[in-house]
Amino acid sequence: MPTPAQPRKTLKLGAVLVGVGDASASELWRDEGVPLDASVNLKWYVQQAREAEAARFDFLFIVDSQYITSAYPHHHLNRFEPLTLLSALATSTARIGLIATVSTTYGEPFDTARRLASLDLLSDGRAGWNIVTSQDAGTAGNFSRAEHGDYQTRYRRAAEAVEVVTGLWNSYETGAFASSRQAPEFLDKTKLHSLDHEGEFYRVKGPLNIFRSRQGQPPLVQAGTSPEGRDLSARVADIVFSFARTPAESLELAADVRRRAQAYGRNLDELLFMPALNVVLANTQAEAEQIEAQRAAKLSLEKMHQALSRQYNGHDFRHYPLDEPFPQVDAADAAAGLSQFRDEIEHGRQRGQTLRQVLYSLQTPWLRLVGTPEYVAEQISQWHASGAADGFNLFVHHPQDWLRFRQQVVPLLRARGLLSEDYEGATLREHLGLSVPEHRARGGEALRPGPRPGQARG
Ligand SMILES: Cc1cc2nc3c(=O)[nH]c(=O)nc-3n(C[C@H](O)[C@H](O)[C@H](O)COP(=O)(O)O)c2cc1C
Incomplete structure (x- = not known):
């Protein structure tokens, strides 16, 4: 078994909001407690966001895709675009992080950089980016593309897109704009930097027309687990999101990504592993298992x-x-x-x-903990203590499980010293214990060079 990394002091928690239900909760829409329009109901999102914030979750996480057929999971059929939704949630929350899924296969890096930087400023340093290469080949048909591209091409494009986006986030140095009306100029143009990027997929001149937030730049999340996906995580990710079902699976992924990250000269302390989590909670183990069996029978x-x-x-x-x-x-x-x-x-x-x-x-595509709050808290603690998880991304499904998690599991985790009572910082980076990246003009590093075309590290 790979050597576990040092567990982090506090556990990180993300809440993945999936409205009427994703593929792992296809009957959620029948739950009386879930509005039938939950995936496009702003009031419902605001309520869940505030509940997550009151329970001191580190961030909200909005998954996304840009292709559907009538057979797709219910949440996919009719849902908000993540950055638009999170901009609304930024104004109805104060502390919780806001992570948006944005595809690198579809969309221009300049636009991605600008929209994420806007959310980061709107929320005063609470934005994050879940970098995806898009799974659905049909998406090509919505973006005037002849083909979706194979893994290697999509991941090479992703690495270059991240390079451009993060490069553009370095357009303005701190202090570029006048801080008083007596300043000689509104803009100190020595503090404005263009990018002049020319790569395999993109030619982007820059600069970006928006400056950095107090957290420097949004933390980056990556979820793919193929060799190409692991390599991208190793190069750029602050958080690795996975569907690991066992601690051994998660430890294997973490050890491999850390090994690759070391080769890129990364600081391994700034790489968090957060598997997805579902919970089914009740007062007794038997009751929880019965609820789970009843739900399974309805699939x-x-x-x-x-x-x-x-x-x-x-x-x-x-x-x-x-x-x-x-x-x-x-x-x-x-x-x-x-x-x-x-x-x-x-x-x-x-x-x-x-x-x-x-x-x-495939109905339990990631870790599902079924039992009492004590059992779930114990399992979470064991994963954390073994170094298999720095935290979890909890999929918010049935309201009764969500309520029990916040009201019963969170206090148990607090009692174990795994969660703090209140937010200690203001930005998403501070919640996650990540440092603010230095501006590149002030010694901050650009991304390490990736593998050349056709040389994905395996
Ligand atoms: C935990 C997890 C969450 C993901 N979330 C999304 C998503 O919201 N939107 C999307 O288009 N792809 C999503 N993906 C797909 C990845 O971006 C990637 O396309 C896919 O995992 C295939 O790459 P892989 O074989 O390297 O895992 C997710 C993947 C994982 C493992």
């Missing part, structure tokens, strides 16, 4: 097929026998989904796992 086979199909580029599995070994499908379709699921399904197939078993396993 529709059709929805399970849709979740699986999305991981295989829309391939239809409904014609295969359910209780026979998982079928072998076209290599291009098999390469479409998240590498974690692909690897798991492939290992299962080698062990003779059936299609039905795969369908059910």
Whole structure:
């Protein structure tokens, strides 16, 4: 087993708001406590954001995509664009961090840099960027593109996009603008820097027309777990978001990303690992398991097929026998989904796992803790103590579980010294214990060079 990293003093907590429910909560919309328009209901988001802030969560996390079919998870069908939503939430919250998913495969880095910097200033240093390469190949059809691009191309583009965005965030040095009406000029032009970037995908001159917030720049989150995804995390991520289901899985990912990050000369203390988490909470273990079983019994086979199909580029599995070994499908379709699921399904197939078993396993795509608040707090503490997680990204699903987590699990974690009573800092970087990056003109470093085309580090 890889050597665990030193656990961090306090646990980090993110709340992933998914309205009427993502693929792992396809029946959430039937819950009486969830508005039927939850994914486009600002009042509902404001309520959840304030609840998360009152429980001292470090950040809100808004996932996103730009492609749907009628078979997509309910939350995907009708939802707000993350930066627009978080700009609204910035004005109804005061301390909690605001992390937006923005794709590097679709969208121009100048625009991404500007919109994220705007959220960062609007929120006074609380913005973060979840860098995604976009999973859905169909997105190409919404952006006038002939093709989505393979892994290597999308990740190379992502690394270059991050280089441009972070470069643009260094356009103005602190003190570039007049601080009094007696200053000789409104702008000290020696403190304005253009970028003059010319790369494989982008030519961006700069400078950006907005300056840095008090946190310097939004922290960066990366979630892909393929070798290319791990390499991007190692190069640029402050937070690695994963779907690790066991501490061993998370420790393996962390050890590998840290090894790669060391090769890039990164400070390993500034690299946080935060797996996704679901909870089902009740007063007794038996009751929690009963709730979980009741929810599982309501899952529709059709929805399970849709979740699986999305991981295989829309391939239809409904014609295969359910209780026979998982079928072998076209290599291009098999390469479409998240590498974690692909690897798991492939290992299962080698062990003779059936299609039905795969369908059910995809319903719990990440860590799900079912039990009493004491049990859940104990599990979280053990993950943290082993170095397998610096914190968790909690998917906010059923309101009763969300309430119990805030009112019962959080106090137990506090009693163990894992969470502080109140926010100690003001910015997202301060919540996460990350330093403010020095301006590049003042000695701050640009990104380390990545692998050259065709040389992804494996
Ligand atoms: C925990 C997690 C969260 C993700 N969230 C999003 C998202 O919100 N939007 C998106 O387009 N892709 C998302 N992705 C997909 C990744 O950006 C990437 O495209 C995908 O994981 C395939 O790369 P991989 O095989 O390296 O994991 C997520 C992936 C993971 C593991």
